[in-house]
Amino acid sequence: MAASQPLTSSIQPTDASPPCHTPRRINIANHCPTTDEVSAIILDPGYSSVRAGFAGEDTPKSFVNSHYGVSDAGKFTFGDDAIHNPLAGLDIRNPMSKEGIVEDWDTATQLWEYAITSRLTSFKQSDPRTNGLNDPSEIAMDVEEVEEGERTLGEHPLLMTETAWNTTKNREKAIEIAMESWGCPAFWLARNSVMAAFGGGKATSLVIDVGASTASVISIHDGLILKKSVQKSPVAGNWLSSQLRSLFASTEPKANLVPHFDIASKTPVDAGAPAQATYRKYENKIPDSFRAFEEERVLTEFKESVVQVWNGMGRLNTVNANGVSNTDYVKSQPGRVFEFPDGANQMWGVERMSVAEGLFDERAALPIPNEPALTKAQTIPEMVRQSLAAVDIDLRPHLLGNVVVTGGTTLINGFTDRLHNELTAMYPGARVKIQAAGLTAERRFGSWIGGSILGSLGTFHQMWISRKEYEEFGVNVVEKRCK
Amino acid sequence: MSSNDVRDMLDLPDSGSTRPAKKQKLTAPRPVLKGLAREIQNLSGDNPIAIVPEVSAFKKKRYGSRKPVAKWEQKPFKNSARDGDPLVLRHWRRKEEKPPAPPVGEDGNVEMEEAVAPIAEEMVEDSTFAKYNVRVNVPEYTEEEYNAKLQNQDWTKLETDHLVGLAYEYDLRWPVIWDRYEPPLPAPDSADSLLGLVLPPKIRTVEDLKARYYSVAATMMAERKPPIKMNSAEFNLHEVMSNFNPAIETARKKFAEAAFQRTKEEAREEESLLLELKRILARSDKLNEERRELYARLEAPPSTGNIGIYSSSQGLQQLLQQLMQASKKRKSLMGSEGISPAAGPSQQASFERRDSSVRESISGPSGSNNNKKGPPPGPSERRQLTEEEEKIYGVSHHERIGASGAAFRHEKISKPLISKSSVQQTKIANVLVELEIPNRLIMPTVEVGEAYESLLQSINTLLDARKLADKLDGEIKLARQQKEEREKAARLERGEAVEGDEVEGNNKTEKEKSVARSVRGGSVARSVRGGSQGHKRSASVLSATSEQNFQRSKEYRLRH
Ligand SMILES: Nc1ncnc2c1ncn2[C@@H]1O[C@H](COP(=O)(O)OP(=O)(O)OP(=O)(O)O)[C@@H](O)[C@H]1O
Numbered sequence A: 001m002a003a004s005q006p007l008t009s010s011i012q013p014t015d016a017s018p019p020c021h022t023p024r025r026i027n028i029a030n031h032c033p034t035t036d037e038v039s040a041i042i043l044d045p046g047y048s049s050v051r052a053g054f055a056g057e058d059t060p061k062s063f064v065n066s067h068y069g070v071s072d073a074g075k076f077t078f079g080d081d082a083i084h085n086p087l088a089g090l091d092i093r094n095p096m097s098k099e100g101i102v103e104d105w106d107t108a109t110q111l112w113e114y115a116i117t118s119r120l121t122s123f124k125q126s127d128p129r130t131n132g133l134n135d136p137s138e139i140a141m142d143v144e145e146v147e148e149g150e151r152t153l154g155e156h157p158l159l160m161t162e163t164a165w166n167t168t169k170n171r172e173k174a175i176e177i178a179m180e181s182w183g184c185p186a187f188w189l190a191r192n193s194v195m196a197a198f199g200g201g202k203a204t205s206l207v208i209d210v211g212a213s214t215a216s217v218i219s220i221h222d223g224l225i226l227k228k229s230v231q232k233s234p235v236a237g238n239w240l241s242s243q244l245r246s247l248f249a250s251t252e253p254k255a256n257l258v259p260h261f262d263i264a265s266k267t268p269v270d271a272g273a274p275a276q277a278t279y280r281k282y283e284n285k286i287p288d289s290f291r292a293f294e295e296e297r298v299l300t301e302f303k304e305s306v307v308q309v310w311n312g313m314g315r316l317n318t319v320n321a322n323g324v325s326n327t328d329y330v331k332s333q334p335g336r337v338f339e340f341p342d343g344a345n346q347m348w349g350v351e352r353m354s355v356a357e358g359l360f361d362e363r364a365a366l367p368i369p370n371e372p373a374l375t376k377a378q379t380i381p382e383m384v385r386q387s388l389a390a391v392d393i394d395l396r397p398h399l400l401g402n403v404v405v406t407g408g409t410t411l412i413n414g415f416t417d418r419l420h421n422e423l424t425a426m427y428p429g430a431r432v433k434i435q436a437a438g439l440t441a442e443r444r445f446g447s448w449i450g451g452s453i454l455g456s457l458g459t460f461h462q463m464w465i466s467r468k469e470y471e472e473f474g475v476n477v478v479e480k481r482c483k
Numbered sequence B: 001m002s003s004n005d006v007r008d009m010l011d012l013p014d015s016g017s018t019r020p021a022k023k024q025k026l027t028a029p030r031p032v033l034k035g036l037a038r039e040i041q042n043l044s045g046d047n048p049i050a051i052v053p054e055v056s057a058f059k060k061k062r063y064g065s066r067k068p069v070a071k072w073e074q075k076p077f078k079n080s081a082r083d084g085d086p087l088v089l090r091h092w093r094r095k096e097e098k099p100p101a102p103p104v105g106e107d108g109n110v111e112m113e114e115a116v117a118p119i120a121e122e123m124v125e126d127s128t129f130a131k132y133n134v135r136v137n138v139p140e141y142t143e144e145e146y147n148a149k150l151q152n153q154d155w156t157k158l159e160t161d162h163l164v165g166l167a168y169e170y171d172l173r174w175p176v177i178w179d180r181y182e183p184p185l186p187a188p189d190s191a192d193s194l195l196g197l198v199l200p201p202k203i204r205t206v207e208d209l210k211a212r213y214y215s216v217a218a219t220m221m222a223e224r225k226p227p228i229k230m231n232s233a234e235f236n237l238h239e240v241m242s243n244f245n246p247a248i249e250t251a252r253k254k255f256a257e258a259a260f261q262r263t264k265e266e267a268r269e270e271e272s273l274l275l276e277l278k279r280i281l282a283r284s285d286k287l288n289e290e291r292r293e294l295y296a297r298l299e300a301p302p303s304t305g306n307i308g309i310y311s312s313s314q315g316l317q318q319l320l321q322q323l324m325q326a327s328k329k330r331k332s333l334m335g336s337e338g339i340s341p342a343a344g345p346s347q348q349a350s351f352e353r354r355d356s357s358v359r360e361s362i363s364g365p366s367g368s369n370n371n372k373k374g375p376p377p378g379p380s381e382r383r384q385l386t387e388e389e390e391k392i393y394g395v396s397h398h399e400r401i402g403a404s405g406a407a408f409r410h411e412k413i414s415k416p417l418i419s420k421s422s423v424q425q426t427k428i429a430n431v432l433v434e435l436e437i438p439n440r441l442i443m444p445t446v447e448v449g450e451a452y453e454s455l456l457q458s459i460n461t462l463l464d465a466r467k468l469a470d471k472l473d474g475e476i477k478l479a480r481q482q483k484e485e486r487e488k489a490a491r492l493e494r495g496e497a498v499e500g501d502e503v504e505g506n507n508k509t510e511k512e513k514s515v516a517r518s519v520r521g522g523s524v525a526r527s528v529r530g531g532s533q534g535h536k537r538s539a540s541v542l543s544a545t546s547e548q549n550f551q552r553s554k555e556y557r558l559r560h
């Protein structure tokens, strides 16, 4: 399978200006018998970020926050460079739903266009309204501009990813935008779990994707999802953030989650002591959504540096052979210190494990206000069980031997070890092998990388839905072709 | 600051004195530099800094000797695997060097044509990957064919169509086909809905789907090409498809499921059982090893010394005397060497034991278990053997010892051989080889010995009979020759041959032959009956061969 071979672009110099495909790169690709570069663009939208780039490369050139800002005047702002400015008084929104599928198509289209044109195809003049560089109110509407917009992807086939639970309507909308708005010569819609499997070098695999909005467990056979095996639940990055908020609210003294933009200066204080910081005052009103968005960044920092999954034997509340519960054991171990933006810092002991324990054990989840309690079926081990139960028995051992772990939240310390422990405990007779990219970027971009591999395969070019086919069969061609 | 200053600071010896000649050489061509450059050069000391001077000659060479840059272009290509879809994609390809433009010849059209169709449809090259597009062949059938051949009360045509469609679409990947199997609901005007019952689609297992598909495929295959005309690959496929048994598959899956769903305890138990098995196997290996060693020892070549003199009871007596004397001598020798008298009795005992072992070794391989134990220490300790034990140990009671006196059992075996002439001996050996019996018994128990003895007797009888038969054969032949010669002479005398005579002669030879045959047959029969008991002989042969088999299998096991 070609997916297992290294991406050709990994040996390619990354200096070239984005849209300029140097023949040099192609030359290398030509030595590789299975690839055939047609400068396809891979677009992998998620709840937390949009990844876009050229097929054949090893990382997406364009990585854009899915959140966007809306000013009082109704102006949209995209990209991390602009949306973190508290002075702009932006209302932060996300075009994706809580399930990680597109909810607001108009904005999603603009966001993706921004992701593509700002990094990939800006070589050509793109629509000045949507390239994020201009204030649309200053530009007079022009008939020509529409045509400009149509040519956004005029020469690039587009491969887009979607979740396994995407709706038919959404899928048809995707091809419509690609064909009508962007003028793509060819289009393909691929499941992001399948792409993640390809990214891990597998065609048959059990994909465990824990992103921002959803966690999913899906069995893949020969590059096709098994629809009956699709399991998804909200125990992902956003859920973990809620857990952290619950934790901060319940600690004594209460941990104060202050975003960076609020702090003018701070003085170091002892652990547990109240913060000594001077706060910034803003003339303009700071919308709640902006504050929550900025708090989320602090939470992600906390996740990256403090949170850990219990990865010893059993679960966090299991009592081990010596009659000591794992919780007590962790309590006896040194914790980790986290300093909030206001300078307050504290040692986090067993709490840093208990916040993530709900991923595997629903009873350990902290209650979240206004949210129903977590059920067993929503935990990752149970999703694996359900997913495997829905596939042919002959396939199950094979799937367990090819588990692919992807998504940003799987980067929490100890996640893969714990997953391995849980799976071997659940299936003591089977050989469990977990494939998880070691590099942070590869773990987060798993599905984009798989798309990059697929889009550069010579044999894939017969699959594309061409413009002519779209014109002939209409939007539902995508249902017929992209299974 | 110069390099000498640096040396000074670092307390290094002045290297200048060590190699003055070189230094001179190096410094000589150095250009005279000024300012900062000189300072830097001084720092470097004797080892000039590797700065490549800028020489314009290099530049010229680099660009002068280069071929023109390879030209690349975005070349359009299509993919013939796209079923006629005209999608044209572009990839970078090396630009082909155009041959110099054709000279404007007699007809100027050449140039014209090129200008008119620069990228004609045919000129767009095909993707090199189109050839990898292969699809499975699924059965095709018409409405009539379905009604005639493929009717099944469990399946509607709609469902069958759906199944075959999925099989094609997913290239017979059964897990996917099963996953996506969602038959369309019957159309409202079909028979079912007329009756008012719209059955929900049946839940079908992978086996159900496979069974249906294979039966359809096999039927259609036979329909298109009768099985007799199929080539072997086709026939095999047909066989496999028509013999698909969903029940077996289901049972297998059930088993696999059970194995997959083992609990931790079961897994652990299985693991421990496997360990146990491993241990048993290891132990049996060891056992086999030991057994092999034992056999090797039993098969050791007999002692070469002449033991004939000890074979009679007198000889044995003599041997005993000798040994006693030897031990006595040794004892006295020991005593004189100052061994404490307290150690005496135990020492003596050990000697006695050793004596017995000496005797044992002399008695050779024929010694069975009972011989291994030394002479019982005293009459009081002698145990009365039961009948079974006697049998096991091969104890036999004799009224009186035969004229030759007491003898070893192995004598009994080797005697009939030794007493024969060497020619006879080789003949016997040949027969034994033919019967695959080693001429030295591997397990010479009493019974085996007896059986072997009777076998030897039988062989003797057989050989005698054969000898007799051969002799008779020879005589018959001779007689016939003589007769023929006589007849020939008579015929020559009479002139031409008379047919009747010939016939008569033929009859006669026939008769003679049959006689010879009967003689031979008789001898065989006799040889069979020759042994004291026919079945015993065969038993011995059996036991010998079975022993051999056992050994062979053991060797086999050892080898692997
Ligand atoms: N090192 C880390 N440790 C823990 N969590 C992390 C880390 N890095 C990123 N995350 C979390 O991972 C999430 C983003 O993951 P990812 O990029 O896979 O999501 P996505 O694909 O955009 O979302 P979705 O799949 O739900 O549509 C965020 O919630 C972020 O907080």
Ligand SMILES: [Mg+2]
Binding pocket: A046, A047, A192, A209, A211, A212, A407
């Ligand atoms: Mg994702």
